[in-house]
Amino acid sequence: MKLAFVVNRIETEQADYTTIRLARKAAARGHELAFFGLADFIYESSGRICAMASVPEPGDYADDAAYLDHLQNDAPEKRIVVEDYDIVMLRSDPADELTTRPWAPPSSLLFAQLAAAHGTIVLNDPSHLTDAQNKTYFQHFPEEVRPATCITRHADEVSAFLEEHDGKGVLKPLQGSGGQGVFIVDKKNRQNLNQIIESITRDGYAIVQEYLPAAAEGDLRVITLNGRPLQVDGTFASLRRSSTTEDHRSNLSAGGKADLEQPDEAAMRAAEMCAPKLIDDGMYLAGLDIVGDRMIEVNVDSPGALSYMEDLSGVDFSGAIIDDLERKVRLKKNYSGTLSNRHLAVV
Known part of the structure; x- marks a missing residue:
């Protein structure tokens, strides 16, 4: 299998990223891999989609850090034909480009759509990822599984929403990730509300959501594959993330801690309700x-935490994902191009 990963920039990848874990497991099986950034696509005059990519050697690397070191320092750079690859996995975070390269994420999705139209399996489906570039995508899921939400740039609208919800709520930017710019507003810091709103709306819209008391215990990150919770040998790819600081952010990139925890009935029902849309x-x-x-958020661009889940559980979730990718390649060949990229993405 020929597998390519599209990331923000190769030099900003980190050893604990899900992308690196998936790539290392694929490399150990001898698959041919390539990595390239959002700015590395090439549209040829002939219509082919190409890219300047780093092409690491396949092999059984000692750990994720060793694989990343090879990728960033030793892997040769080559001009590849993206359409020659069986699968392209889109693994970039648009929020990282918000202030420096806002053009990069939407441009890369247009190239990815062309690659899919030319027969490469592109995951997640790039046509619908275009609709999911910010958190308004979340509002398309059933109301039953969403907290009450207001999206606005007007301070008086935020204040009115908070008054409707006992003066407490969560404010965050419409475009963002990793817990960046997330504030919990209550009576203790209400005097800072205007400054918080100004900070968030400097680069766009703000989201204000009702505060869920259960959030004091953190949140549950559940990985879904083909629309449903990923499960291997009776264990779900799921962990609880909780805050280790007073700012209540549970994101691992914001200093949160992770503990293996299986989804309960309520969490499984929320995941079930989300499956048809996914x-x-x-x-x-x-x-x-x-x-x-x-469900307080759905991550479809570059969902992470898989390496933490594997390290805590000893379960090879990434191996199961590689198994599934290999299966998709077989299905595509069996159906001789009659299945759309969207269908192949979740079949």
């Missing part, structure tokens, strides 16, 4: 952030 949109790999029986 499947219909071709969202192959996603991360659901669940508090109690509500």
